[in-house]
Amino acid sequence: MVNILLVCSAGMSTSALVKNMQDTAAQKGIDAKIWAVGGADAESASKEADVVMLGPQVRYLLDKVKGLVNNEKPVTVIDMMTYGQMNGAKVLDEALALFE
Amino acid sequence: MDKFTQWMEEHFVPIAAKFGSQKHLVAIRDSFIAIMPVTMAGSVAVLFNAIFRDLMAPEMLNLPAVPEAMEWLITIDGSVWWGTIAMFALIFSFSIGYHVAKAYGVNEISAGLVSTAAYITITPQTASASLSAPEGGAFSQTVIDEITAAGGTVDATGISLGAWGNLNVSYLNAGGLFTAMILGLIGTIIFAKIIIAKITIKLPEMVPPAVSQAFAAIIPGAIVIFGAGLLSFILGKIHEANPDIPEALADLIAKFIQQPFLGASQGIGWVVLVVFMVQFLWFFGLHGASIMTPVLSGTYLPALLENNAVWEQTHDISQFPYLWTSGSFDLVWQGGSGASFALLIAILVFSKREEYRMIAKLATPMGVFEINEPVVFGLPIVLNPIFVIPWLLVPCILAVITYAATAIGFMPPPFIQMPWITPPIIIAFMASGFSWQAAVVALIDLAVAFAIWSIFVIVANGMVNKEQGAEEGATPSTA
Numbered sequence A: 001m002v003n004i005l006l007v008c009s010a011g012m013s014t015s016a017l018v019k020n021m022q023d024t025a026a027q028k029g030i031d032a033k034i035w036a037v038g039g040a041d042a043e044s045a046s047k048e049a050d051v052v053m054l055g056p057q058v059r060y061l062l063d064k065v066k067g068l069v070n071n072e073k074p075v076t077v078i079d080m081m082t083y084g085q086m087n088g089a090k091v092l093d094e095a096l097a098l099f100e
Numbered sequence B: 001m002d003k004f005t006q007w008m009e010e011h012f013v014p015i016a017a018k019f020g021s022q023k024h025l026v027a028i029r030d031s032f033i034a035i036m037p038v039t040m041a042g043s044v045a046v047l048f049n050a051i052f053r054d055l056m057a058p059e060m061l062n063l064p065a066v067p068e069a070m071e072w073l074i075t076i077d078g079s080v081w082w083g084t085i086a087m088f089a090l091i092f093s094f095s096i097g098y099h100v101a102k103a104y105g106v107n108e109i110s111a112g113l114v115s116t117a118a119y120i121t122i123t124p125q126t127a128s129a130s131l132s133a134p135e136g137g138a139f140s141q142t143v144i145d146e147i148t149a150a151g152g153t154v155d156a157t158g159i160s161l162g163a164w165g166n167l168n169v170s171y172l173n174a175g176g177l178f179t180a181m182i183l184g185l186i187g188t189i190i191f192a193k194i195i196i197a198k199i200t201i202k203l204p205e206m207v208p209p210a211v212s213q214a215f216a217a218i219i220p221g222a223i224v225i226f227g228a229g230l231l232s233f234i235l236g237k238i239h240e241a242n243p244d245i246p247e248a249l250a251d252l253i254a255k256f257i258q259q260p261f262l263g264a265s266q267g268i269g270w271v272v273l274v275v276f277m278v279q280f281l282w283f284f285g286l287h288g289a290s291i292m293t294p295v296l297s298g299t300y301l302p303a304l305l306e307n308n309a310v311w312e313q314t315h316d317i318s319q320f321p322y323l324w325t326s327g328s329f330d331l332v333w334q335g336g337s338g339a340s341f342a343l344l345i346a347i348l349v350f351s352k353r354e355e356y357r358m359i360a361k362l363a364t365p366m367g368v369f370e371i372n373e374p375v376v377f378g379l380p381i382v383l384n385p386i387f388v389i390p391w392l393l394v395p396c397i398l399a400v401i402t403y404a405a406t407a408i409g410f411m412p413p414p415f416i417q418m419p420w421i422t423p424p425i426i427i428a429f430m431a432s433g434f435s436w437q438a439a440v441v442a443l444i445d446l447a448v449a450f451a452i453w454s455i456f457v458i459v460a461n462g463m464v465n466k467e468q469g470a471e472e473g474a475t476p477s478t479a
Helices: A013-028 A039-048 A056-068 A080-084 A088-099 B002-021 B023-034 B036-054 B065-069 B071-083 B085-104 B108-121 B141-149 B174-196 B209-216 B218-241 B249-265 B268-283 B293-314 B326-332 B337-350 B354-367 B373-378 B388-407 B426-431 B436-461 B467-473
Strands: A002-008 A032-038 A051-054 A075-077 B126-132 B158-164
Touching: A002 A013, A002 A039, A002 A056, A002 A088, A013 A032, A013 A088, A013 B373, A032 A039, A032 A088, A039 A056, A039 B023, A051 A056, A051 A088, A056 A075, A056 B002, A056 B373, A080 A088, A080 B373, B002 B023, B023 B036, B023 B085, B023 B174, B023 B293, B036 B065, B036 B071, B036 B085, B036 B293, B065 B071, B071 B085, B085 B108, B085 B174, B085 B293, B108 B174, B108 B218, B174 B218, B174 B249, B174 B293, B209 B218, B218 B249, B249 B268, B249 B293, B268 B326, B268 B337, B268 B388, B293 B326, B326 B388, B326 B426, B326 B436, B337 B354, B337 B373, B337 B388, B337 B436, B354 B373, B388 B436, B426 B436
Parallel strands: A002 A032, A002 A051, A051 A075
Antiparallel strands: B126 B158
């Protein structure tokens, strides 16, 4: 079981990507909890996450979120093109690679 | 162009990033986000009344049976409005205390409560009620004598009564927002610093954490609330010495900070600058609207709410104090920043580039709900040398059109807060109290945006994907 948290401004646009990631995970039979929150809720949500991924539009929150998890968990910014294409499979692969 | 964008990535983006993650600004932004459920409930109440009461009025649809049948709901709406939009600053004072405390890592609930208490502490306790003399006449001498004996003040035209134990709504609504923000920010910073300096009551280890946290907040909380009381006292003394200076902190801040600030924000130059800044930040892939929230919500949301208060009292658009409100931006940013809804249509109509069409198909369902990250990052708009021109220009032009249409009185300034995910044109129609004129302006905006975007989409048809390599190399390296 891997917990993947996506963070954007209001949790709206990343929720579309989350849906694609969940579909891919279900197809591949990967046991993953994937969800999206807005920047304001990143603190409490990051406690339950194994991997935190930021939308590129809030990449300025990277240092803040790294601080929230005390640099103990992988935190990364999703590549712009991958994000724009809402490429769930690629983001999921990246998240799993960071988890391992 | 490449050199310029590289220079901007190195110098401008880090500054924007700092601004976007500055903890006090983040706290202000989060405070506005957190009170959304409250303001939205109030907006729904206003919207119901706009439908069932105002739309049915004689000068609109002239269906008096509807407001009669819906009177129960109209009454409920009034109560909901009173508890939400009319109490905006009061509710905000909790939110700001909570979020500033969060930024400093101290107990949020205590800080929120202290911030609210401090806000009420500086709010005047007396309210005056005035009663006008019967039309064309004056009060009789008997009435004047009796009222004077009872403590009222009477002159030829009316009676004023000082009443203790009341809070005046004008201190609690959006008119008091700056006061709540400034007091909440400074008060909570002091609160947090005192806790961090460990000037607190210490309890033995075995006391449950909730109890010891509440005790830890006693001294800092008392200092902040007494500080607010002292400030109120000093202002009272200054007012006694010089009656020109308002007694209440809220009046002082409203007079010297909020009104000048909101007044200045109404100029077309500022509106275009704000629009441009949001576009400019997005061009570098940064969430412009989010970074600019302290400005957008701090100045243009109170403008909307104050218009709203005037509407509830007078139902007269000509008395609105503000021309440009947070709702006005929704005519500009149709489908998200950059009026990207028009871009999507332009691509679907004119583009011969397969990758553009693919992104547009993916992005259109989201664009309807004003979400445009797929366009910004997928097309991409970020650092795109062709689309930079319309991306920066179109919204500024739309702002000018919308501003002009509002200034000449063709459309009312928006005064109902709508969820930002409401589709284009509908959002303008509803936010301005079902004004078809506002919908027309939104349509004109969309048409202008479509025309300009189309030119650039057609230009892009002729270009090979040679910029692709440069874009991939420009992926930000914030890590």
